[in-house]
Amino acid sequence: MGFTFTTMTLNLLLLMAMVATNILSLYHLSTTLQSPKSPKAPTAVPDQLLHQLHTIRATINHLTRLQNTNPTKKSSIPPDLLLYSHLAPIASSCHNHPELLHKYMTYTPFSLCPSDSDLAESLILRGCHPLPRRRCFSQTPQKPIPPNSLPHHPFPSSLPDNAVVWDHYTCKSFQCLNRQNPNLGFEPSLDASKFNSYKTDLDLPIHQLFQIAKAAKSVLRLGLDLGGGTGSFAAAMKLRNVTVVTTTMNVAAPNSEAVALRGLVPLHVPLQQRLPLFDGVVDLVRCGRAVNRWIPLPVMEFLLLDLDRVLRGGGYLWLDHFFSKGxxxxxxxxxxxxxLGYKKVKWAMGNKTDASGIKNGELFLTALLQKPVSR
Incomplete structure (x- = not known):
């Protein structure tokens, strides 16, 4: 009841502020229209009116933030994924977080950049992308890794710790990350058979994917793995001479570094941003478990349309274990x-049997869809 009353009060104040803004704007417009025409430059807006408008707009922004961040409103959605809920033009969201932006932009030009990758992640996840800082040199690990010790196989037995700046991570080694969660992919050799097995209809082994493409007289050469973690799918495709780039974020773990150490290409971009790829250039897009029901619907629609943009005609979109309420x-x-108007090559659903899935009545969907050759 208290939350409802607070929300109604904020909405009422927001409405009153917006009405006041419109009245002041109409008043200024009417006085401008009533004044006789003159070849002279138009009269400047009075400072007092500008001050009132700025005050009202600041109030609207403040009330909106209060309404959107009300601490009494509980949510089961992971907080990191909530940050994907805003769509905005590139980098415009930087101005919505002045404290973070000021902290990030406080540095000495032409010197080493501050060790604040966690701060960069916070800004990127809030839509401040690309980042505005330009004039400093990126930090490198204190003990550089010898070039001859870099892994050559995409599924190495281990990843070298001294290739990462660990300052802002709780763990200080890949072994520590593996102890915390062995399913995160920081021990690549364990994932070597991940995309080769078939246990349920939700699985799509890579050899079956190639059989489907061959039967359709389609070619797989270039791919994109969306939210690909440490790059295991790209690694499996590399063994088959297919180049796949992986979008990933370094939330609480050095995913980008892990992808690169496997000889693969990480794209450090959030899901709500336009992909840095040209139109119609990739043969395959795979969406891993980062793409699921936690993504707000407008962002999901934007994402699907952007994936359609980068896929060539006849290319494949693979939703791998997408989950939502039934x-x-x-x-x-x-x-x-x-x-999207894509052809359904595979469409399989199955129950999500973990605690969250049972509680929320969730299902998994694995779908392989083929984009029309022409439209």
Whole structure:
């Protein structure tokens, strides 16, 4: 009840502020229209009116932030994924977080950049991308790794710790990350068979993917792995002479460094930003488990349309274990995916059997969709 009253109060104040802004704007417009025409330059807006408008706009922004960040509103969505909820033009969101931006931009030009990769991640996840800092030199590990000790195989038995700046991570080694969660992919050799096995209809082994492409007389040469973690899918495709770049973020772990150490290409970009790829250039896009029901619907629609933009005609979109509530899959996500007009090569659903899946009535969807050759 208290939360409802607070929300209603904020909405009322927001409405009053917006009405006041419109009245002041109309008043200034009417006085401008009533004044006789003159070849002279138009009269400047009075300082007092400008001050009032700035005050009202600042109030609106403040009330909006209060409404969006009300601490009494609980959510089960992971906080990092909530940061993907805003769509905005490139880098415009930097101005919405002045404290973070000021801290990030406080540095000495032409010297070493501050060791603040965690701060950079916070800004990127909030839509401040590309980052504005330009005039400093990136830090390198204190003990450089010898070139001859870099892994040559995409599934090495271990990753070298001294190739990472660990300052802002709780763990200070890949072995520590493996102890915390062996499923994160920081011991690549364990993932060597990950995309080669078939246990349920939700799985799509790589050899089957190639059989499908061959039967359709399609070619797989270039791919994009969206939210690919440490790059295991790209590594498996590399063994088959397919170049796959991986989008990843370094939230609490050095994912980008792990991808690069495997001889692969990481793209350090968030999901809500336009992909830094040209139109119609990739043969395959795989969406891993980073793409799921936690992404707000407008962002999901934006994402799917951007994936359509970078896929060539006849290319494949692979939704790998996408999960959502069963009712939402039927009424929301399936129609949204259907808007693409892609051919359904594979469409398999199965129950999500972990605690969250059972509680929320969630399903997994694995779908392989082929973009029309021409439109």
């Amino acid at each position: 009712v939402d899959l039927e009424k929301v996500y399936a129609p949204l995916i259907g808007k």
